[in-house]
Amino acid sequence: MIMDRIRREDLKSKIKTADEASMFIKDGMTIATSGFTPSGYPKAVPLALAKRAEGGEKLNITVITGASVGDELDGALSRAGVMTRRYPYQTNKASRNAINEGKIMYQDMHLSHAVQFMNYGFLGKIDVALVEALAITEEGGIIPTTSVGISPQAIENADVVIVEINTSQPMGLEGMHDIYITENPPNRKPIPILNTGDRIGTPYMPCDPEKIVAIVECDIKDKVRPLGPIDEDSKKISGHIIEFLEHEVKMGRLPKNLLPLQSGVGSVANAVLGGLLDSKFENLTCYTEVIQDSMFDLIDAGKVIVASGTSLTPSEEGLKRLYANIDHYAKHCILRPMEISNNPEVARRLGVIAMNTAIEFDIYGHVNSTNIMGSRIMNGIGGSGDFTRNAYLSMFTTVSTAKGGDISSIVPFVSHVDHTEHDVEVVVTEQGLADLRNTSPTERAKKIIDNCAHPDYRPILKDYFQRAMKGKFKHEPHIMDEALSMHARFMEKGTMKIK
Amino acid sequence: MIMDRIRREDLKSKIKTADEASMFIKDGMTIATSGFTPSGYPKAVPLALAKRAEGGEKLNITVITGASVGDELDGALSRAGVMTRRYPYQTNKASRNAINEGKIMYQDMHLSHAVQFMNYGFLGKIDVALVEALAITEEGGIIPTTSVGISPQAIENADVVIVEINTSQPMGLEGMHDIYITENPPNRKPIPILNTGDRIGTPYMPCDPEKIVAIVECDIKDKVRPLGPIDEDSKKISGHIIEFLEHEVKMGRLPKNLLPLQSGVGSVANAVLGGLLDSKFENLTCYTEVIQDSMFDLIDAGKVIVASGTSLTPSEEGLKRLYANIDHYAKHCILRPMEISNNPEVARRLGVIAMNTAIEFDIYGHVNSTNIMGSRIMNGIGGSGDFTRNAYLSMFTTVSTAKGGDISSIVPFVSHVDHTEHDVEVVVTEQGLADLRNTSPTERAKKIIDNCAHPDYRPILKDYFQRAMKGKFKHEPHIMDEALSMHARFMEKGTMKIK
Numbered sequence: 002m003i004m005d006r007i008r009r010e011d012l013k014s015k016i017k018t019a020d021e022a023s024m025f026i027k028d029g030m031t032i033a034t035s036g037f038t039p040s041g042y043p044k045a046v047p048l049a050l051a052k053r054a055e056g057g058e059k060l061n062i063t064v065i066t067g068a069s070v071g072d073e074l075d076g077a078l079s080r081a082g083v084m085t086r087r088y089p090y091q092t093n094k095a096s097r098n099a100i101n102e103g104k105i106m107y108q109d110m111h112l113s114h115a116v117q118f119m120n121y122g123f124l125g126k127i128d129v130a131l132v133e134a135l136a137i138t139e140e141g142g143i144i145p146t147t148s149v150g151i152s153p154q155a156i157e158n159a160d161v162v163i164v165e166i167n168t169s170q171p172m173g174l175e176g177m178h179d180i181y182i183t184e185n186p187p188n189r190k191p192i193p194i195l196n197t198g199d200r201i202g203t204p205y206m207p208c209d210p211e212k213i214v215a216i217v218e219c220d221i222k223d224k225v226r227p228l229g230p231i232d233e234d235s236k237k238i239s240g241h242i243i244e245f246l247e248h249e250v251k252m253g254r255l256p257k258n259l260l261p262l263q264s265g266v267g268s269v270a271n272a273v274l275g276g277l278l279d280s281k282f283e284n285l286t287c288y289t290e291v292i293q294d295s296m297f298d299l300i301d302a303g304k305v306i307v308a309s310g311t312s313l314t315p316s317e318e319g320l321k322r323l324y325a326n327i328d329h330y331a332k333h334c335i336l337r338p339m340e341i342s343n344n345p346e347v348a349r350r351l352g353v354i355a356m357n358t359a360i361e362f363d364i365y366g367h368v369n370s371t372n373i374m375g376s377r378i379m380n381g382i383g384g385s386g387d388f389t390r391n392a393y394l395s396m397f398t399t400v401s402t403a404k405g406g407d408i409s410s411i412v413p414f415v416s417h418v419d420h421t422e423h424d425v426e427v428v429v430t431e432q433g434l435a436d437l438r439n440t441s442p443t444e445r446a447k448k449i450i451d452n453c454a455h456p457d458y459r460p461i462l463k464d465y466f467q468r469a470m471k472g473k474f475k476h477e478p479h480i481m482d483e484a485l486s487m488h489a490r491f492m493e494k495g496t497m498k499i500k
Numbered sequence: 501m502i503m504d505r506i507r508r509e510d511l512k513s514k515i516k517t518a519d520e521a522s523m524f525i526k527d528g529m530t531i532a533t534s535g536f537t538p539s540g541y542p543k544a545v546p547l548a549l550a551k552r553a554e555g556g557e558k559l560n561i562t563v564i565t566g567a568s569v570g571d572e573l574d575g576a577l578s579r580a581g582v583m584t585r586r587y588p589y590q591t592n593k594a595s596r597n598a599i600n601e602g603k604i605m606y607q608d609m610h611l612s613h614a615v616q617f618m619n620y621g622f623l624g625k626i627d628v629a630l631v632e633a634l635a636i637t638e639e640g641g642i643i644p645t646t647s648v649g650i651s652p653q654a655i656e657n658a659d660v661v662i663v664e665i666n667t668s669q670p671m672g673l674e675g676m677h678d679i680y681i682t683e684n685p686p687n688r689k690p691i692p693i694l695n696t697g698d699r700i701g702t703p704y705m706p707c708d709p710e711k712i713v714a715i716v717e718c719d720i721k722d723k724v725r726p727l728g729p730i731d732e733d734s735k736k737i738s739g740h741i742i743e744f745l746e747h748e749v750k751m752g753r754l755p756k757n758l759l760p761l762q763s764g765v766g767s768v769a770n771a772v773l774g775g776l777l778d779s780k781f782e783n784l785t786c787y788t789e790v791i792q793d794s795m796f797d798l799i800d801a802g803k804v805i806v807a808s809g810t811s812l813t814p815s816e817e818g819l820k821r822l823y824a825n826i827d828h829y830a831k832h833c834i835l836r837p838m839e840i841s842n843n844p845e846v847a848r849r850l851g852v853i854a855m856n857t858a859i860e861f862d863i864y865g866h867v868n869s870t871n872i873m874g875s876r877i878m879n880g881i882g883g884s885g886d887f888t889r890n891a892y893l894s895m896f897t898t899v900s901t902a903k904g905g906d907i908s909s910i911v912p913f914v915s916h917v918d919h920t921e922h923d924v925e926v927v928v929t930e931q932g933l934a935d936l937r938n939t940s941p942t943e944r945a946k947k948i949i950d951n952c953a954h955p956d957y958r959p960i961l962k963d964y965f966q967r968a969m970k971g972k973f974k975h976e977p978h979i980m981d982e983a984l985s986m987h988a989r990f991m992e993k994g995t996m997k998i999k
Contacts, residue, residue: 189849
């Protein structure tokens with residue numbers, strides 16, 4: 002079967018086992034891999050690498066990916082202690098734990114920075130590119146699978162390339178990709194995307210065949226993640242957003258079919274998009290990172306005409322549905338390199354409506370997307386900053402409380418800032434929505450406390466704000482030794498409530 | 501004299517006094533004005549407006565500018581209580597005080613957002629555009645003076661236009677401007693700038709002559725600000741940066757003539773650029789906001805071949821020098837709309853080296869550019885975020901202490917975050933430079949404390965970091981009830997030192 006997928010004859014001699022291929026990866030090396038969300042990441046070689054370490058071999062490897070990847074890569078290499086440095090994003094339990102234990106040095110980066118910093122040499126030498134592929138063309142071009150991520154530039158920058166041809170990935174994916182690679186400054190040109198659906202590149206990633214040192218067959222499926230059921234809070238959040246968007250259309254500030262939607266990853270984001278199914282919006286487009294289940298619903302309903310992303314990220318049911326109707330979805334979906342899906346230039350030109358998830362936000366509109374109680378990494382900033390900063394309109398959503406009500410997601414001062422007051426235009430919880438455009442910080446505080454905070458926490462937040470307003474400086478009033486006191490209280494007493 | 505500058509006959513009938521022209525501005529209106537730094541802002545009409553308020557008339561006005569403007573606008577309208585809302589940036593003492601007293605509602609915005617949000621209708625209806633001009637062309641085009649800022653879009657969006665023709669501005673400025681206006685999404689096109697010096701527009705701002713309701717003669721000169729002398733600390737900071745840039749060239753990560761430089765406003769920024777005069781770098785270009793005195797030195801020395809900005813911001817001596825040699829400098833300088841000078845698309849494409857000034861930064865690389873001790877606005881974020889986020893390489897500079905040593909500019913947790921750890925690649929003080937690329941937060945903390953903090957504060961910062969590292973979560977370790985304790989100590993005792 003793999004033979005059919007290697008269309009260039011002279012490359013067939015490069016077929017190796019995963020164990021053999023893994024030997025090209027040595028202690029101290031940096032590997033750049035395919036994968037974005039648990040889609041299209043290499044699986045067989047990382048498992049072989051972990052096995053070597055478990056057998057006693059000393060292996061310290063730096064891993065650069067598109068974004069999060071599946072357990073066969075992040076999980077296996079974290080548990081085996083192989084992965085000691087990691088960029089630019091992760092969501093794996095084992096790697097998260099190792100980062101929080103100080104065992105993995107993790108730099109949490111804007112996804113739009115990751116590729117160009119690799120190109121600039123800022124991330125050091127790339128020894129090996131390890132990419133999952135659907136097939137290799139007659140010219141030696143590598144066809145990605147369910148995601149593109151950093152693969153085109155990993156191949157370009159690496160000394161050698163290992164290809165995992167995944168035979169569980171259906172050939173129907175061929176043609177869905179649009180690979181366009183930017184030059185480095187001072188030779189960079191405009192990216193010629195004018196509309197969400199524009200195709201500007203090739204359906205494969207160029208690769209010098211001489212660089213391919215091993216081709217490995219693999220049939221392990223993407224470890225897709227289940228999506229949580231759409232709960233009441235998510236429905237309320239989605240409802241507030243749709244009401245707001247309808248109002249913006251009515252006021253003439255948005256076209257009737259809106260502007261390209263960007264939506265973060267996960268259950269709440271999926272629910273927000275899903276809410277559009279029952280809305281009156283039509284002819285929608287999505288310029289985003291990940292194409293999740295609700296996008297398939299919107300495509301089936303004829304609501305979304307084109308979805309551009311860097312990854313297909315369905316649930317297990319969604320994956321079955323995708324594979325069963327791949328020709329249908331291929332007509333409406335484009336997979337681009339992360340450098341393009343997350344590009345500030347394109348996001349700003351198209352004017353995306355960015356909808357991302359916050360861990361917490363504060364009364365002045367700063368958002369924490371990454372660290373719980375300041376110190377503990379959750380996942381990372383991912384592409385949220387790329388879209389938020391360059392959006393036509395940027396929104397953040399969160400449920401107003403966590404931990405059964407003991408944590409308020411609205412605080413006086415967020416314990417980690419990922420998006421500043423200068424970047425956030427709308428915040429939404431199940432309680433309501435606060436439109437922060439055209440407001441001073443103190444005007445924002447009133448709106449956020451009244452509209453978004455949980456009623457249990459409104460008096461605490463109001464009390465802080467009112468006492469801060471008694472200070473001498475009233476632009477963005479804070480009390481320095483109390484600004485983080487709700488977090489400190491939670492750390493000490495297990496609740497942010499005052500008992 | 502003004503008659504020569506109105507080249508379109510039918511507009512000569514619109515000449516009015518400043519008092520008469522000011523009557524088009526009524527209580528509750530929003531005015532959008534020219535001006536960026538104390539250059540090219542309207543003067544006569546704002547003074548007339550202030551006089552009306554001082555005479556007892558009730559006037560509450562929202563003022564939108566490019567960036568900071570001179571005292572005849574921000575100062576006079578703040579003191580008269582006329583300006584009650586202000587976007588997107590200011591540096592005037594009277595307006596700063598009024599903001600901190602809660603009398604002016606100030607939204608501190610990315611300059612790259614200000615114009616498009618005005619276009620989108622997010623800043624409300626623009627009643628009057630009030631712009632300083634050099635002259636009006638036969639077609640009715642308005643030629644800006646020493647800055648462009650938001651003027652082209654102010655004219656486009658406003659119901660009516662008031663022009664102040666400033667006869668103190670020399671006609672030699674004509675031809676220095678390059679006016680290009682972007683469309684709104686979904687019709688926006690790529691901005692066709694491929695090199696710093698590319699001219700893509702017209703030398704005047706288009707304007708429907710019907711919209712011009714008044715033309716006022718004015719001869720008040722720009723209230724330029726003195727530049728501080730280049731002190732020892734600034735020289736050291738500049739030295740660290742040049743050494744670092746030389747190293748980057750040597751490592752092949754930067755071309756020999758670097759990439760377009762962007763430098764913030766003010767004395768330290770001026771000193772940093774000035775340091776390049778004695779460096780071996782040649783054929784430099786600058787893609788920045790403001791063209792300050794040191795740029796003239798670099799042009800005269802043949803070091804800088806082209807400088808693109810939105811404003812000429814010299815000192816008084818610099819202004820004399822500019823006016824005396826205007827044909828010479830006009831060959832090397834281009835003034836663009838703020839929407840273009842600060843555009844993320846262009847900054848990223850050209851790969852600017854961004855050098856901006858911090859109020860403070862923290863041990864993990866977050867930067868405060870705006871609020872002293874969290875609550876007190878200094879100036880605003882200005883364009884620092886536009887360049888930092890989209891730079892090839894982003895740097896922040898500050899002197900390691902302030903207030904005679906009682907404030908450390910390096911703290912455990914900044915009291916306001918304007919640039920996050922995801923955006924900041926290099927931090928520099930007179931003590932030294934920390935290269936934060938390729939580092940986890942804990943690696944950054946060690947570098948920043950060792951290289952950048954003042955020796956008086958290193959033990960305090962190390963002690964905090966070491967105790968935070970004893971906590972359970974070691975990704976970006978913080979102690980929630982101590983993170984802002986250096987600020988709290990300063991507020992209480994007037995020093996961050998432990999006595």
